[in-house]
Structures are given as structure tokens and as C-alpha cells.
Amino acid sequence: MIAFRWLAPLLVCTTLAGCASGPFKTGLFQSQSKAERRLATGIDFYEDGDYATASQLLQSSLDTGMRSIHDQTKAHKYLAFIHCASGRERLCREEFGKALDIDPAFDLEQAEAGHPIWGLAFRSVKTKK
Numbered sequence: 001m002i003a004f005r006w007l008a009p010l011l012v013c014t015t016l017a018g019c020a021s022g023p024f025k026t027g028l029f030q031s032q033s034k035a036e037r038r039l040a041t042g043i044d045f046y047e048d049g050d051y052a053t054a055s056q057l058l059q060s061s062l063d064t065g066m067r068s069i070h071d072q073t074k075a076h077k078y079l080a081f082i083h084c085a086s087g088r089e090r091l092c093r094e095e096f097g098k099a100l101d102i103d104p105a106f107d108l109e110q111a112e113a114g115h116p117i118w119g120l121a122f123r124s125v126k127t128k129k
């Protein structure tokens with residue numbers, strides 16, 4: 001009997017952990033707006049190198065009425081990255097310009113700012129604003 005004393009607390013902890021994780025994860029996902037989910041999914045596709053799908057989702061996140069200024073600038077930033085990486089420098093600069101129009105204090109992270117393509121494009125747009 002002494003050997004099984006640990007079994008009851010273990011079962012209680014396992015049961016509580018299982019109950020807490022399911023609704024929490026579902027609630028977290030459901031609390032995101034359609035635009036926020038499209039933004040997150042678009043970034044995932046960008047990171048996987050599927051720029052066409054990423055671009056569609058990022059633009060759709062903006063068209064769906066994203067409320068957060070931070071999320072709007074993030075979507076424009078990734079669209080700019082896609083355009084720059086695809087050799088469309090004018091469109092890249094336009095997307096950076098849109099991000100700066102939304103938030104004049106918008107800036108790239110240090111690693112992003114040092115990129116040889118979009119770092120230069122961003123700096124040239126920011127100096128004109």
C-alpha cells in the first residue's frame with residue numbers, strides 16, 4: 001500500500017494539467033481576430049519561404065481590418081521583406097512607407113536593419129519621412 005501513495009497525487013496532477021491545457025489553448029486561439037490569425041499564418045509561410053502564400057495572407061490581414069498599429073506595421077514590414085527579396089525594390093519601399101505612415105516611430109530590429117537589401121531600402125524611406 002505504501003508503494004502506491006504517490007499514485008493518487010500523480011493522477012490528480014495529470015488530470016488537472018490535462019483539463020487546463022485544452023481550453024486554454026482553444027481560448028487563446030479563439031481570442032485572436034481573423035486578421036491576427038492571418039498575420040501569424042502569413043509570417044509562418046514567410047519563414048517557410050512560401051512568399052506567394054505569405055503575401056496573400058499578410059495583405060488579407062490588412063484588408064480584414066486589423067486594429068493593432070503594431071500588427072499593421074508588422075504586416076507591411078513582412079510585405080516589404082518579400083518585395084525586397086523578390087527584386088521589387090519600389091514595392092518594398094512603398095510597404096516600408098506605409099508602415100511609417102501608420103507609425104512614424106516604426107523601426108526595424110537591429111538584425112533586420114543590417115540586412116544588405118531591405119536595410120538600405122528602409123533607411124532611404126525613413127530619411128524621407
